[in-house]
Amino acid sequence: MRASTATCLTLVLLAACGTSKSPDAMSDWEKAHEEKLAASEKAAAANTIPPPPGKRGELIEFAVAAESEFRFFVDASTLSVDDEGIVRYVLVARSPSGVENVSFEAMRCGTNEYRIYALGRDGAWAGRATDWQVIQPKSVSRWHNELARNYFCPQRQPIISAKEGVLALRQGGHPRAIRTQPEYGGR
Numbered sequence: 001m002r003a004s005t006a007t008c009l010t011l012v013l014l015a016a017c018g019t020s021k022s023p024d025a026m027s028d029w030e031k032a033h034e035e036k037l038a039a040s041e042k043a044a045a046a047n048t049i050p051p052p053p054g055k056r057g058e059l060i061e062f063a064v065a066a067e068s069e070f071r072f073f074v075d076a077s078t079l080s081v082d083d084e085g086i087v088r089y090v091l092v093a094r095s096p097s098g099v100e101n102v103s104f105e106a107m108r109c110g111t112n113e114y115r116i117y118a119l120g121r122d123g124a125w126a127g128r129a130t131d132w133q134v135i136q137p138k139s140v141s142r143w144h145n146e147l148a149r150n151y152f153c154p155q156r157q158p159i160i161s162a163k164e165g166v167l168a169l170r171q172g173g174h175p176r177a178i179r180t181q182p183e184y185g186g187r
Contacts, residue, residue: 050078053102054122059092060169062151064143069096072143074151076166076185078104085109085158087165088117091143107144108132109153114144150177 057077064072075090082088086106093101102120107113113132118125136145151168152159154176159165168174 049117049125050075050104052124053090055104056090056092060166062143062146062169063172064146068142070094072146074147074165074169076162076169079162079165081159081161081165087158088146088154089147089165090120091147091154093143107135107148107152109148109156112148112153112156114148140180150174154178 003128007025012176023144056075058075059073060076061071061073071094073092073094075092077090079092080088086108088106089105091103091105095101100120104117104120104125106115106117108115112135114135115132116127117129119127135148137145146154149172152165152174154168154174155178157176159168159174164174168177
């Protein structure tokens with residue numbers, strides 16, 4: 001069972017790397033400026049890429065679901081927020097046997113989306129960045145729901161600084177987070 005859970009998580013992360021945003025989900029402005037946006041986001045990610053995943057700073061654990069066998073962490077040293085309110089961080093998902101899945105990710109709070117910039121593999125970053133994807137309620141990847149809803153995007157508003165995000169992680173949630181449902185899903 002444990003091996004299949006680890007395999008499932010790895011497959012979810014890898015599948016996310018190949019997913020692209022549907023043209024129907026893009027605004028007219030995004031369609032007209034798609035190349036420029038892609039180049040800008042790629043440059044921003046390249047300028048902010050954290051140290052290789054083998055050299056992590058302070059890992060802060062956050063709870064995802066009682067039925068999850070994995071433990072989830074954010075590397076506090078990699079947490080950042082840019083002028084557009086995009087929150088970037090390194091996520092670590094650790095299996096009960098100690099195997100870790102590491103990814104460099106971002107969240108766009110206003111649109112409730114995330115993207116994966118790179119996956120940690122053999123002490124280095126690998127893979128290519130995904131397009132922005134909507135954080136699906138009740139999806140397999142519940143950690144995105146939890147991070148967005150209760151830590152980085154309370155009420156769909158981005159945290160203002162990395163310090164605010166680290167404090168929310170250490171306190172077990174952001175003070176503006178609305179925790180009305182014990183299960184993950186709609187807002």
